[in-house]
Amino acid sequence: MAMADDDVPRLADWLAEYRARPKHVEVVVATYDLHEPVPNVPAAGLHAGQVAIDIVRIDKPGWPGPADNSHYIMGVDAEGRHLWDDWYESEEAARDVIADGHYGDVVERQSPS
Numbered sequence: 878m879a880m881a882d883d884d885v886p887r888l889a890d891w892l893a894e895y896r897a898r899p900k901h902v903e904v905v906v907a908t909y910d911l912h913e914p915v916p917n918v919p920a921a922g923l924h925a926g927q928v929a930i931d932i933v934r935i936d937k938p939g940w941p942g943p944a945d946n947s948h949y950i951m952g953v954d955a956e957g958r959h960l961w962d963d964w965y966e967s968e969e970a971a972r973d974v975i976a977d978g979h980y981g982d983v984v985e986r987q988s989p990s
Contacts, residue, residue: 899938906948906968907932909975912982917954923961926954930980932971933962950980 910929917926930950937945948971952960965971975983 898940901935901937901945904934904936905931906934907972908986909980909983910986911980912984914955924952925960927952927960928955929953929986930975930983932968932975934968950975 915927951962
């Protein structure tokens with residue numbers, strides 16, 4: 878049985894609905910400076926030029942499913958560009974991995990008062 882033209886959603890309608898969906902928000906909750914920055918050389922791979930790591934919370938409103946409040950750690954270079962990321966279930970889990978030394982010798986950056 879063929880579908881009638883009325884049964885096929887128009888691309889413009891679908892695009893309008895897609896653009897109306899709630900947007901996610903990313904928030905840096907903590908920054909850790911590397912004790913020793915990674916050299917900006919090809920041999921360093923994805924870590925080339927890395928000077929810090931950030932813990933980032935991503936808030937995704939539920940649409941049409943449940944909301945998602947994940948956390949990830951991302952490596953950043955001196956210009957603040959995203960180099961790589963590792964995902965965790967919570968900020969606490971991300972902080973525990975950092976405290977266990979998984980990302981090397983780091984110091985949490987204190988926000989200016």
